[in-house]
Amino acid sequence: MSCGSKCATGCAGGTGRGCAGAGRDRIDEERRSFMRGAAASVMSLGAGVTLYAFDADPAAAREPGEKVTAKNRWGLLIDVSKCADGCSKCVTACQDENGWRDTGHPETDAQWIRTLTVKNPNNGATFSLPMMCQHCANPPCVDVCPTGASFKRADGIVLVDKHTCIGCRYCMMACPYKARSFIHEPLQDQKPYAPRGKGTVESCTLCVHRVDSGRIPACVEACNDTAGGAMLFGDLNDPSSEIAKRVTALRTTRIRADLGTDPGVYYRNI
């Protein structure tokens, strides 16, 4: 497959990382049953539109003030066949939520999520898919970060602690998905819940501020409400969650899974 300039599929990564795949936290049965309340309900709106809503808060199992734990592993399942050509509702929703935007300088503008148009060179068939930080369980960005700023939260969300980031951009080079951006210019009036500033690197946070209050990421919400309902968010560690059931039952793809990054973002119909 070949695609636009910021494509993940063509990049060998160059991280020199083996296909470890190990080190996933073991989840015992007791913890699983603790999470069983968080089942998702399915609501059909006719005309082929299906909404997936959590009837219990995804993060409700955690008391406010309690630390995140490896009990959860947040992830996404994206059904690419539901992504209409030219749709960028997820991108706009992310921009509105987190306060990044195009300023007409594509070389340096931050980009937390983008849509790729992928083309099969043999028959010319194309389709679109959203691409963002894959929240790897074995994140190369974390491996290479010299300061410890790049880190994986216990619940699998990969973030940059901008207090510690020195802006060296090693992580940008290491990420096989080109998911990270560097902020080149001073910023004003950031979103209070999404601090971002010059000299640091940033990427999709899986809307961590929303997840921590039991809500779903802005892109998923926008796709469900105003577009094809292609995105499903949930806890991959909870066998009773909609996302875990689907990932088990359906044929899914993780991009460049061969690199051993163990992404938390699954795709369907690629």
Place this chain on the structure above:
Amino acid sequence: MIVLMHQRDGTVHDGIRTSRFSLKGCIDCHAVKGADGKPVTIASGDHFCRTCHDYAAVRIDCFECHASRPESAGASAGSASFPGREHDGAALAQYLRSVGR
């Protein structure tokens, strides 16, 4: 500041977002209204954080990343404006009492 340092790690790394652990919480309460009735940003000398740091001649960089005023304009902004531009300690103390609820 020491307390903030501890709490920031709790928030960023452990996802603890109760208002006790939130700089956003500080900003929401300590907002100061400017002449236009909206909360001022760190660009203004009346900003709650800046008054002390200006007095101590310390430039802070928190607000290069963090929002320096509440998102919902005018939420609970105090109306005081800082009178002691001449680095008058007593005026500063009085100002802080008037906005530090």
